[in-house]
Amino acid sequence: MKTFEEKWTAWLDGQLSGRELAEFEASLPDRAAAEAEKADVRKLGALLKRELGISAFANEEFFSHQLRERIRESSVPSAKWEAKASTWWTIPRLLWTGTASLAVFLIFTVFVIRDKNPAEKSQYLTQILNARVDPVVSPNATVSMFEVKQDRVTVLWTEGLQSLPADYAAK
């Protein structure tokens, strides 16, 4: 459904035909005024065309020359970019290298920490803690351990132990 503005414009420009034209012209309250308006618009169009229709464009060849230069210049950055892209250090490679380096660092750190902690405990202590007290020889024997890591102090508390087996001796 066309608005009045659209129909009016189409009528002024002679774009209405047939039934549409007849209906529109029949709907006009003042046909004579509408025709005068149409003539008015034509005069306006003629004035615009006469006054604005021609614009002098000096230095046409220089215009084209300048444009050619700009086109040439605009292609230079992309060439530079292509040159950069042709080097080994592409962005994906940089990312992969960075990720791999971080992973190696993390693995190394974990191993160092893991190796460092056991070294803080003596082998003897480990032996005692891992030992099972023979219930036949020492039925009431208990072994307890207290450790304060920041002070590097470990207390081994044994109760009811008659003797330590020979292979439990500290090495």
Place this chain on the structure above:
Amino acid sequence: MAAPVRPRKLSGLNETGPAPVQFMQTEATLAQADVSDLDLVTRCQAGDTEAFDQLVTRYRIRVFGMIYNMVHSEQDAWDLAQDSFLKAWKSIKRFRGRSSFYTWIYRIVMNVTIDWLRKKQVKGGGSEFDDSIQLKHIEPASKTVPKSEALPHEMIERREIRARIDKAIAQLSPEQRAVILMKEIEEMEYHEIAEALGCSIGTVMSRLFYARKKLQNLLRDVYENI
């Protein structure tokens, strides 16, 4: 001084005939006239800058004229025309030939120019008119009437009329300016204008309605007395 370039029918890419004859007589050699826009575009898409140069030669006057009538500054029109053609070159590979090359480049021209006008309005800096030009290069109808030296009072009158028209057009929105100029100066069809502006035909007609109304109010005394 450039020759008038206002072929009635725009050259369509789907047409097999050559580009507008009038234009070719003034802006291109006879050899170039045999090459259609489509052929040139195809060569451009293969990276042929020479072909693009030919297209520029064909359309530079019309593009410049259109922009000049919208911005009223020769320098700005020059820069905007340069930007438009550069943008066209950069996006020529995306041109699929569904419309004529002229309509396609007009769309770029309109986008560039309307964006510029909008930014200028937002900034609010500078005057709408470039008074330094004084229309010294504009010789209305100089190519359509027998050449004769205009009398001083006639020249003054012409300048005044031109200034009145420019001032009136400056009161239109950028979109209304584009529509009225494409319709009245370029004689483009509604659908071509709609395509160039990326809007519906109804919107084109509506903008044309309001643009005409405004210009009628502002310029009635001018065209009634001619």
